[in-house]
Amino acid sequence: MKYLLDTHVLIYLGCGYGDQIGKKALEIYKDPDTQIFVSQISFWEMAVKINIGKLHIPIGLQNVIIQSQQAGIETISVQNSHILFYQSLDVKENHKDPFDRYIIATAISEDLQILSSDKKFDLYQAVVRVWED
Numbered sequence: 001m002k003y004l005l006d007t008h009v010l011i012y013l014g015c016g017y018g019d020q021i022g023k024k025a026l027e028i029y030k031d032p033d034t035q036i037f038v039s040q041i042s043f044w045e046m047a048v049k050i051n052i053g054k055l056h057i058p059i060g061l062q063n064v065i066i067q068s069q070q071a072g073i074e075t076i077s078v079q080n081s082h083i084l085f086y087q088s089l090d091v092k093e094n095h096k097d098p099f100d101r102y103i104i105a106t107a108i109s110e111d112l113q114i115l116s117s118d119k120k121f122d123l124y125q126a127v128v129r130v131w132e133d
Contacts, residue, residue: 002035003028003130004107005073006116007042007099013071014064015057024132025115036073036115039082039106043075045099082106095120 005013012020013029021029028034043065049055057064068075086105095101095118104124107114113128114121121129 001028002037002110002112004076004103004110004112004114005029005036005038005042006103006114006118006121007045008117009115010038010042010064010068010073011046011055011057014067015059021115022117022131022133025130028115028130036071037076037110037112038068038073039103040075040077041099041102041106076106076110079106079109082109085109089124095123 009021009025009029012018018026029036043061046055046057046061046064050057050061059067082102082105085108086102089095089101089105091101095104097120100118100120103114104121104127106112108124108126113130115131116129117131118129121127
């Protein structure tokens with residue numbers, strides 16, 4: 001199977017907070033037969049939140065990026081097809097966070113399940129979210 005990490009999961013993994021990740025999601029992440037992806041938008045989200053003071057990453061963003069590459073997590077770059085799908089997502093009824101909507105659009109476009117604790121992802125019928133505490 002193929003999975004896309006939500007930004008908070010990437011932060012937990014990069015900063016050594018694996019105990020904050022749901023049991024099922026962590027099992028999937030550790031499975032050597034699983035393909036794990038991260039959207040480039042997650043790195044941008046972290047940069048924005050660091051710059052406005054809403055996020056502190058003890059090891060620094062650059063090290064999160066390096067560690068994700070070393071862990072074999074594949075980065076999905078921003079694609080026009082993702083942007084166009086993003087535009088079609090319902091904002092008012094569902095998830096209002098633009099970064100999360102982009103992650104949702106990427107997951108649907110690329111046929112990926114999402115590793116996330118965010119239950120708002122479940123509001124999108126085409127999204128399969130995996131977590132389990």
